[in-house]
Amino acid sequence: MAETHNYVSGEWIESESGETAQSRNPADPSEVVGTVQSSTAADTRRAIAAADEAAEEWGATPGPERGAILRETGTILADRKASIVETLVREEGKTRSEAGGEVQRAIDIFHYYAGKASDIGGEGKESSARDATLSVRQEPVGVVAAITPWNYPIAIPAWKVAPALAAGNTVVLKPATVAGVTGAKLVEALDDAGLPDGVLNFVTGSGSVVGSVLTTDERVDAVSFTGSESVGDTVYQAAAEDQKRVQLEMGGKNPTVVAADADIDEAVDIVGSGAFGVTGQACTACSRAVVHESVYEDFVAGIAEYADALDIGAGMTDPDMGPQVTQSELDGTLEYIDIAQSEGARLVTGGGRPTGEPYEDGYFVEPTVFADVDPDMRIAQEEVFGPVLSVIPVDGFESALDVANGVEQGLSASIVTDDLRKAHRFVDEAEAGVVKTNEKTTGLELHVPFGGMKASSSETYREQGDAGLDFYTLSKTVYLNY
Template sequence: MATTLNYINGEWTESESGETHTNYNPADTTAAIGEVQSSTAADAQRAIAAADEAASEWAATPGPERGAVLRETGDLLAERKESLVETLVSEEGKTRAEAAGEVQRAIDIFHYYAGKAADIGGEIKESSARDTTLSVREEPVGVVAAITPWNYPIAIPAWKVAPALAAGNTVVLKPATVAGITGSKLVEALDDAGLPDGVLNFVTGSGSVVGGELSTDERVDAVSFTGSETVGDIVYQDAADDQKRVQLEMGGKNPTVVAEDADIDEAVEIVGAGAFGVTGQACTACSRAIVHESVYDEFVSGIVEYAESLDVGPGLTDPDMGPQVTQAELDGTLEYIDIAREEGAQLATGGSRLTGGDYDDGYFVEPTVFSDVDPEMRIAQEEVFGPVLSVIPVSGFEEALDVANGVEQGLSASIVTENLRKAHRFVDEAEAGVVKTNEKTTGLELHVPFGGMKASSSETYREQGDAGLDFYTITKTVYLNY
């Protein structure tokens, strides 16, 4: 069985620990797909040292030259797309269609920032003095640590690494262990595209050991993290000791409001896709449907039918929904289902682990809908990260807006309505970094900013689009008196 190595200073290397973690197919836990190294703090330190050593030369490399490496990376990912899809499905559990979409997203991100690399520079301003040129330059921050989650194991590393490299930074990438094999394939493409040694380094291992080293080492200038709120808070506190630049994107408890004037068939499709797509394992997944009482029964009937119609199975057979990624994630989902029952929510459909046949060896759970959910129940307040939807009745728009905003997180929110006034008010007053009208809460365009509000984010810098470069550059103002 192959072991995924670390990539440090242009070489694939073994960890000092000699220990590994075996990754299994979440649809068939009898099938081991490879091993990922359990690296040490010393491994992380070597990666940081390599990135630090390479920083000056890469920063001095012309933007178009950096962009050419990113474009070649995108081209190589495109050539390897089918193989990448197979790896992603086998390691993370997504359906084949979902994995193909994610790999394509990574391809598009590298091509997008390949073009942007030539535009990074600055601007000229008119000086108030004679014989003086006044300019503003954008320069790389330095060494960047990118700590990424398992649920989008190639897209999220891509949207951190690509803009960081485009801006002239060097990077140490630490993926989630359970998705380390997929992450390594992205690094292979960058290596094959001709990225100079030390510019990108890749170290697998635990967050407490490797991630902790990246967050605290004084040679690291910036940390970009995507993951849970609990871990994000630790990263933020660790990085604050020497005033690192920090970017955090964390969880969500994302609502879709279904107004009384909504097309209910459309609303069911929007909510269902947002709640059960990627097995509910997305930070932007729809977790709460907030439905006007006049259409509540019709909506509940429709969403139950939608959930029960979904084909659940191994991702490689391309069903509607695949397994959860690990036993721990499955257990967490089942625990929340039990909590919801205890709190008095009505189980409308689902609620059980799937068993029998192909299901016995995988982490499969039924698409689950709870109705008559009170907004203060834990099931309506805390992120589940599984295919569980809470349906909450409300008497009007004002109440719907209050319920939508009545959680600690604020990542993504949507409304289904044919009323233009309600749509505009929701856009204005929803406490979320991404707000949509008549669309599912999931799904992002790569050329516009992405990020959350409240506990979903550090509220410092956005990812993707032009804004995605802001985190990786620092402004220098130049007065040139000639």
Template sequence: MPRTYGNFIDGEWTESRSGETFDVTSPASAGETVSSHPASSREDVEAAVDAAVAAQGEWESTPGPSRGAILTKAGSLLADRKDEATELLVREEGKTRSEAAGEVQRAIDIFHYYGAKARDLGGVTKSASGPDKDLYTKREPLGTVALITPWNYPIAIPVWKLAPALAAGNTVVLKPASEAPSVVSLVFECLEAAGLPAGVANVVTGSGSDVGGPLVSSDRVDGVSFTGSTEVGTMVAETAAEDLKRVQCEMGGKNPTVVMPSADIEEAAKTIGVGAFGTTGQSCTATSRAIVHEAVYDEFVAAITEYANSLVVGDGLDDPDMGPHVSESELSSTLEYIDIGRSEGTLECGGSRLSNDDYDDGYFVEPTVFSGVENDARIAQEEIFGPVLAVVEAESFDDALSLANDVDYGLSASIITQDLTEGKRFVNDVEAGVAKINEKTTGLELHVPFGGYKDSSTNTYREQGDAGLDFFSSVKTIYENY
């Protein structure tokens, strides 16, 4: 039986002022309705902002350790409901059960991390230039912040914005993606049960035009954190800049992994395969380009084709190797790029929508590999957001590095090599916010900064770790003469 959820505004679960709703269906079986949510309006956004602004003073004055205790308790309550959250995420977004469980665990860990970090929120003391003077800084929250989050990591990304915002003393209005909003509601149930005061955190569901736009443009919102496409993120940043809001946008990627002759090619194919086809390629850090030295190019193409052909695709509840696309529109976009790729390279494997009794009702596509792709091809330059890998040939290390950088994005990049000099040169010179040696481009530690270069980011503030707290805090410098 599908569950009906509400907005969470000022500590109460409510319907939209319009009374309208939208349904979320399973990507593995489009006829199955998973949940129903409010199709909210500007009036709902204004009510949520009202509540957040009214709660700001009391929450800011709450001691950091007390704020942290609520976050830690919310993490523990989420851990108690991990199996429930995992299954809900699979049914809404389509991830495999293993992928979903890992994402839920990350959200739990983030709550515990920022619950502890809330104790460390202070300033620094500096030596004054004269006697009888004190000179020091203190951190203060921005105020009320808007969080706009995507569907591809529907619990981890909301929590990695929400937890540092609350730890720093901000109040929040969060708009989750409409494709998979239920796990966010579950998170807010945990925060409510953990004792979060009414109005401190609010969630409003609905479309980008009806909820996201009014939220970003509100003159009572002091900061905006967005994750999504470069096109939308650019509009968010421009709107936020009109009244000088602090803004942070993490956006698209076209992430390369370079393979050098010293690499173990079977291991390289596995590493790149996991990065390319894990989460159905629906990750901003997914490996979408393999840039391979000519000396091992043919061997690598054979190995990655074998790997892709070995993957089992199916309903995420059965925990296969790869689940479906999240929606019909995402599947259609991937299939369009595959059609483009047929004229830009050689199709080694995949390339079709899966269809039979097990697949007809879902948004399933085969893992797809193209070889012989030039780096200026559309499938090597444009973000596909699906399980499609373009394999590009390089003449040398310098050529591979140049190809890796010859793209508008700069989010994540890696190299597979046993040559220390190549590895060090690559991470120093690649134009990406995340650089790795002998690892896949996906996968992030929660206690270090995350963000991109070029069109992958607004290049303002990073997320996660101490950087997450930096975005949600202002620093005041205090001079005391006595």
């Protein structure tokens, strides 16, 4: 069992509260993976003070020197990949393959921003005056609070922390408590890579305590949050009190449109992997299949067969689908399944917990498919953070677009079609920050911007790629008359 401490000013320390919370294996909750600190407001303020004290020196550190530390961090993560994968599987519930992909993502992100650190600085502009130069410099924002969720416990911290550090900011990282042990593995790698004391600080605890201080303390200059829409709204309002820079990425109700001309086998694979991969616990998971009536029955039969064939089990055995992360997440999914049935949706497959000895104690749920779903049903409007797919029939491309866009969120959307005109129209008219053709809604390459529209995002700054650096830098225009 791992005993995880807070990391402040380069030291691993216990919380002033003297209390800890347990992280348990969702496939076998009797197994305690580790403990994390139940931090106080004072603990959080100490971490902020450390980041504030280190900010000036780290901001003045040359970009290539910062990049060298990030590069070494990626190398250390790669050396420890097998161990981190095992921790992630046992703590969050992903399958081995899924966890391996996530850890590799973190490695790649640190190597990517290691190179970018040398390019940050600014650009020259032509002055309208003689004997003068004009330039725009990029400077760090200052102290950044990064608040991250449990569903990607190393990748999401990586894509917040790496660009923040590359740009010369100091960071206080607050991970989700249920995945705090995995988050600490990232901090350990940065520490061992030689990151100066106070540049990164790590505090675990409740959002109502730790998160509240991070969003309101005047020494914090920017807040980057990934999580639920309700919490994100609270973060935004609190941070806006003293005009902090804020970046929010929240939930999605992501559609895949299956056009009349689609290859049904291909559509089933695309929707199935998008809906049931990582147990549906992704903000970009496909939760709505919007299917043309001419291929509707064939698609429903195919996706039901796909779901029924999935192997469910503990992530360490590398099945097709693991458990949900906690009892409360499982309860929430089962509640939505009940709601869908009460609203009149037709349960095609799944709908409950798998039976048998391997599933008795873990937070397992069957991959579930509902058909004949009305677009106005709650199951078609509200995010279900689990492996539940709603199949909605439509009579044409226009109605498919209306249904796809007819929700409050706008994170990811895809279409399966062989018609180039439909593909281009969907790209033009889909109200989502990520739009794909003949691909699943989940997954994004690390060198392109990621973010949503409407209620899925603050629509202020994007994450990842070059755009991921924009949030962490301020522009200074410099006139030099010589």
